[in-house]
Amino acid sequence: MEKRRDVRNLTFKLQDHNTGTVAYVLKGFVLIFLGFIIARIYSTPGSDLRERVSVTVNSFSDLPNHCESAQPIPATEFYNRQQRLADILHSLNASAYIAEPGANAQYFGNVSTTSWKLSERPLLLIVSPILENDQPKAKIFVLTPSFESSRAKLLPIPHDKVEYIEWTEDANPYEVAASVLPSRSKIYMDDAARLFIFDGFRKALPNANVLPAHPDIKELRQRKSEAEISLLKCANEATLLAIRAVHKKMTIGMRESEARGMMSMALRAIGLENGGCLTLFGDNAALPHGSGTDRTLRESDFALFDCGGSLHGYMSDVTRTVALPPSKIPFEDLAIWMDVRTAQTMASRAAIAGAVAQDVDAEARLALQKYTAYFTHRLGHGIGLEGHETPYLRGGSLDIIKTGHTFSNEPGVYIEGKVGVRLEDCFYINANGQPVFLTENVGGQAFDPWNP
Ligand SMILES: *[C@@H]1O[C@H](CO)[C@@H](O)[C@H](O)[C@H]1NC(C)=O
């Protein structure tokens, strides 16, 4: 690959050298002409040209907000999550589940890293099962640095009576937390909690078992509710609509950075937060996570967009590999595109409740046997409050697919120096155990490279 690139660079250099003088004169003319145009645009108020420029710049403001009516997760659903966690903790004889701000604390207590940034001073959400008339009920404590307690009390935690435990600068926060917990021998930690927090509890509770979250606890967040699925659907539909809107306005000769900028605008206009896309043209797409150059789009190139954004905390992830109307895509590349599309369909048919994750991954690989060495990554990942979360669809995973699970289905073929094709739609397992694309309401899978 390196050699190929060297040869190409050399060719460019030689051409530059031979046509040097002509090129300088031509560049001069082009600069003068551009200067003239820009002067015209800004000197003539309301001129057609100026309007046209501003239309191009703001051209996605006419995209309707696709998720205007989407509702955030209601308080009742948080109560339900907390109760189910308390039931599990009780049945496991555990005294608490402890989470740092992040996806798990957000799931059980609406405490994300947006509402509380992580620092060296722990702020922790602690859910503990308390017996009331012999029934476990969820009790929520928030361990907060003393001097930050007023700010901690502003956290919008849906729960009728959060108890705040304060630790002063000269105290050991883990000992302070341990002193309020019922004396049972097991504590489960958010598995994304930082090691020093984990270690702090181990030392503060030498006779207890401080463990990473039990699989039953993780399963709560893995299996999505109807409200979560509807947010995920809206976010993923909006992402696909934004890709299609940008696709319509693309031109041969544009740069990756321009297309990336258009995608960010389109994602914002359509109602998503923190939207962005990996945007790769031609052989740049052969490196699945990008190459770092700002290539222009040629007639023989595919353009690959891998896009995501969030809606009330829930993430989207959609990839399309597209061609433009004037594109002249080599036949072998079109054949790869069709095979990747087939792989996506085959994997989707295999992903029913009860199936084993590694078998779904293998199904996609069956359709791509010609390119075994070029389908270099797993088929998919879970998606929800995090863009990538457990469980995963990969070789070696014995995870069983269950109703409410959500996954990306994203086969790809990457031939370095030549071409990269990936197609990605996320899906969920409905109540009947069947996979349904989250993008289904807006057409689902891509039809062909011209109809994404
Ligand atoms: C969750 O927190 C967000 C702010 O991060 C807030 O807008 C929302 O109302 C909270 N949800 C509930 C149910 O309290």
Ligand SMILES: *[C@@H]1O[C@H](CO)[C@@H](O)[C@H](O)[C@H]1NC(C)=O
């Ligand atoms: C929980 O503790 C009780 C009594 O201490 C014991 O009988 C039971 O088997 C324990 N359950 C589990 C899941 O460890």
